[in-house]
Amino acid sequence: MSAARPGFALSREWGPGPAPAPGADPGAAPAPAPAEPLPADASVDLAAEREAAGVDAVLDALDGELIGLGPVKTRIREIAALLLVDRLRARFGLFAEAPSLHMCFTGNPGTGKTTVALRMAELLHRLGYLRRGHVVSVTRDDLVGQYVGHTAPKTKEVLKRAMGGVLFIDEAYYLYRAENERDYGGESIEILLQYMENHRDDLVVILAGYADRMDTFFASNPGMSSRVAHHLEFPDYSLDELTAIGSLMLARQRYRLSPEAERTFREYLSRRMTQPRFANARSVRNALERARLRHANRLAAVSGPLGRDDLVRLEPADFLASRGFSRETGAS
Ligand SMILES: Nc1ncnc2c1ncn2[C@@H]1O[C@H](COP(=O)(O)OP(=O)(O)OP(=O)(O)O)[C@@H](O)[C@H]1O
């Protein structure tokens, strides 16, 4: 798998952009000399601008490498169009305020939120909206301290790391604990709000988590709600989508399923979907990793030569031992 293996680290950083040199003032980054605005009767080419920014490469990768997620992909295209048109307008000297691109991603575990956040960061970087295009992924514990005076420095340190990129706050609603007046989460939210407002041209905050808890969070935090411009829902995947995600993952790792194994894998997924702790595409990935292990053990027991196809082909036996096929449901 790629470096984008989200979900199990509390605070980590991915992404393309180099960190600014120590002591460098990000504001003093080499700004292109302002070109003379085009005359009012000039014309510009949107397709050429897309090409120059390399936007299509990101959008095509999004389409090709992520199964389903139609509405999410549409919204990303809309945001790309908005920023492209902004760039063209700027050529005519038509400057507008940077649009607010703070977002909220809601959905169950393993529905692609972290993956899409990484793509989004790259896209916004290519479109010139974000200087670095990296993603800093945090949870409450990275932002909120346990003692008086600890929260502000913690939150600011995280914000400093995220500048020029995306700050991805997983399970963002834990920042706010309605039942506890003396909780420091509110202090962190206040600082986040200030940065979301004042640094909107160089920081995108993405709040992620379950839809219902996010609704409650927004209801109690209208300031946050009003600063989040885009709400993207990540629905659970259908069985067909999960199967397609599995095929994609296998192809990427140079494995394939025998026709019988295809049926077994699909059957496995349809059972797994109904079991506890099912985590959509993440469960697909985990199942394939276990199958790969069993495949290796199966081959290790074979005496005699192995061909390329033996090394590539997964068989029903590699899935049948899965816990998903027994009554035990500890698998993720
Ligand atoms: N639509 C998709 N197509 C292909 N692969 C996907 C898709 N959605 C997710 N994946 C893969 O599934 C895995 C889990 O996805 P990801 O971590 O983005 O989900 P998440 O919503 O952030 O989950 P969590 O809430 O558990 O953090 C990743 O390996 C990712 O590449």
Ligand SMILES: [Mg+2]
């Ligand atoms: Mg995630």
